[in-house]
Amino acid sequence: MKVDVLLGLQWGDEGKGKIVDVLTPGYDIIARFQGGPNAGHTLEFNGIKHVLNTIPSGIFHPTAINIIGNGVVIDPVTFKKEIDALVKMGVDVKSKLRIATRAHLILPTHRLLDAASEAHKGKEKIGSTLKGIGPTYMDKTGRNGLRIGEIKNPNFKAKYDHLVAKHKEILSAYNFEYNLSELEPAFFEGIALLNTLETINCEQYINTALIEGRKILAEGAQGSLLDIDFGSYPFVTSSSTICAGACTGLGLAPGRIGKVFGIFKAYCTRVGSGPFPTELHDDTGERIRKSGNEFGSVTKRPRRTGWLDIPALKFAIMINGVTELIMMKADVLSEFDQIMVCTHYMHKGEKIDYLPYDISPEFVTPIYSELKGWKKDLTGLHRAEDMPEELCHYIRFIEDKTGVPIRIVSVGPDRKQTLLRDKVTA
Ligand code: GDP
Ligand code: IMO
Ligand code: MG
Numbered sequence: 001m002k003v004d005v006l007l008g009l010q011w012g013d014e015g016k017g018k019i020v021d022v023l024t025p026g027y028d029i030i031a032r033f034q035g036g037p038n039a040g041h042t043l044e045f046n047g048i049k050h051v052l053n054t055i056p057s058g059i060f061h062p063t064a065i066n067i068i069g070n071g072v073v074i075d076p077v078t079f080k081k082e083i084d085a086l087v088k089m090g091v092d093v094k095s096k097l098r099i100a101t102r103a104h105l106i107l108p109t110h111r112l113l114d115a116a117s118e119a120h121k122g123k124e125k126i127g128s129t130l131k132g133i134g135p136t137y138m139d140k141t142g143r144n145g146l147r148i149g150e151i152k153n154p155n156f157k158a159k160y161d162h163l164v165a166k167h168k169e170i171l172s173a174y175n176f177e178y179n180l181s182e183l184e185p186a187f188f189e190g191i192a193l194l195n196t197l198e199t200i201n202c203e204q205y206i207n208t209a210l211i212e213g214r215k216i217l218a219e220g221a222q223g224s225l226l227d228i229d230f231g232s233y234p235f236v237t238s239s240s241t242i243c244a245g246a247c248t249g250l251g252l253a254p255g256r257i258g259k260v261f262g263i264f265k266a267y268c269t270r271v272g273s274g275p276f277p278t279e280l281h282d283d284t285g286e287r288i289r290k291s292g293n294e295f296g297s298v299t300k301r302p303r304r305t306g307w308l309d310i311p312a313l314k315f316a317i318m319i320n321g322v323t324e325l326i327m328m329k330a331d332v333l334s335e336f337d338q339i340m341v342c343t344h345y346m347h348k349g350e351k352i353d354y355l356p357y358d359i360s361p362e363f364v365t366p367i368y369s370e371l372k373g374w375k376k377d378l379t380g381l382h383r384a385e386d387m388p389e390e391l392c393h394y395i396r397f398i399e400d401k402t403g404v405p406i407r408i409v410s411v412g413p414d415r416k417q418t419l420l421r422d423k424v425t426a
Helices: 016-026 076-088 108-124 133-141 156-173 180-194 202-211 243-250 283-291 310-320 330-335 389-402
Strands: 003-008 029-032 041-045 048-052 065-068 097-100 216-219 257-265 268-270 304-306 324-328 338-347 350-352 364-372 406-410 418-420
Touching: 003 016, 003 243, 016 041, 016 216, 016 257, 016 324, 016 406, 016 418, 029 202, 065 202, 076 180, 097 202, 108 133, 108 156, 108 180, 156 180, 202 216, 202 243, 216 243, 243 257, 257 310, 283 304, 283 330, 310 338, 310 389, 324 389, 330 406, 338 389, 364 389, 389 406
Parallel strands: 003 216, 003 257, 029 065, 029 216, 065 097, 257 324, 324 406
Antiparallel strands: 041 048, 268 304, 338 350, 338 364, 406 418
């Protein structure tokens, strides 16, 4: 057996949560492989809207096991809130959730360090979600971090104090004011809850499950253009958001990767700082934001909006080895007479169709093709066969440029607003 991977091809918030939830009935295990509570994965069904941060998006299904992999960073405080909310909804979280012993813990001081670093950067700030992600991954690679497996260690508190002492030194160098004693009780309550949940050696669990023939879907967080190596550095997150991250974040050999589902919006959004070649600063951008309800699931910040960027999409498809595409939020573009798609950039006087090293406005100018809008409400559609011809043309245009089939088209936030194109020839 192989592990299928679902990941975002843009700057995050593509709709990963919705599609993982839709696909979960076909899988036995859903496994998050990186990121932490900087993620906000939204699911909607039966009139309920729910946002998950650390818990995989298969949790609402009755039998699937949901794994938080070793590549994830866990904040016990947000984690407890998530669990409490799910339990309140009647979800049997404990029986379906497994946590990797090698996953790292976000300490309250990691969150403080995130805030201090961003304040120090001033106008140059990353626009972090301030969830402590960067500092936690820095401690992981700096070999100072605290892992889930340490919680049961009698020396846990001593190790915690040791790391916090280090953080306090850095915070004082930043001249950052804080009150740690206000933050610690919630942290230790979260640790107590984590202590009651089932932990696993993720690599062993996953590989054994594969041998037993169980079907596994790996769920990415953030998006490929926020990847630590391939994103618009330094305006990126601190983990490997790409397909290779599923290998390191779960303990999988590369040959164990099966299908790679690449998910993208029919346009682009970005939250936080950093270059965004097709960004719209005008009324059209505002219309997309309004109609797509483009406000952050975690921070509620308005998302920046722009037209679809094919060179960026092709780049993400290439580094991830995407085998199937999933296009989200087609319904949001229904109101437009014309839809623009960036197919190339002007870069140093040359027309290119790939993503160069620097995509800042001084280096790239997008070149657009204009496509006819479909001007029809899509939100009530149930069959791909009923899609308007202009939308079919939009889909074929993207398939033609990327060389990858679009298997699913999403036309609304609800589970049911999902069109499967498997039987439809492009
Ligand atoms: P994720 O982080 O990739 O899981 O995406 P988010 O949940 O942060 O953001 C996606 C947003 O779009 C959520 O509010 C979803 O409910 C919503 N959404 C998902 N698919 C669609 C769609 O096809 N149409 C519309 N209008 N909204 C959608
Ligand atoms: P999901 O999984 C969109 C962005 C932040 C910021 C940058 C670094 O919901 O798609 P960090 O908190 O990681 O230090 O922030 O990355 N960012 C996201 N943007 N969706 C996300 O996750 C994101 N997680 C981080 O806005 O620009
Ligand atoms: Mg999100």
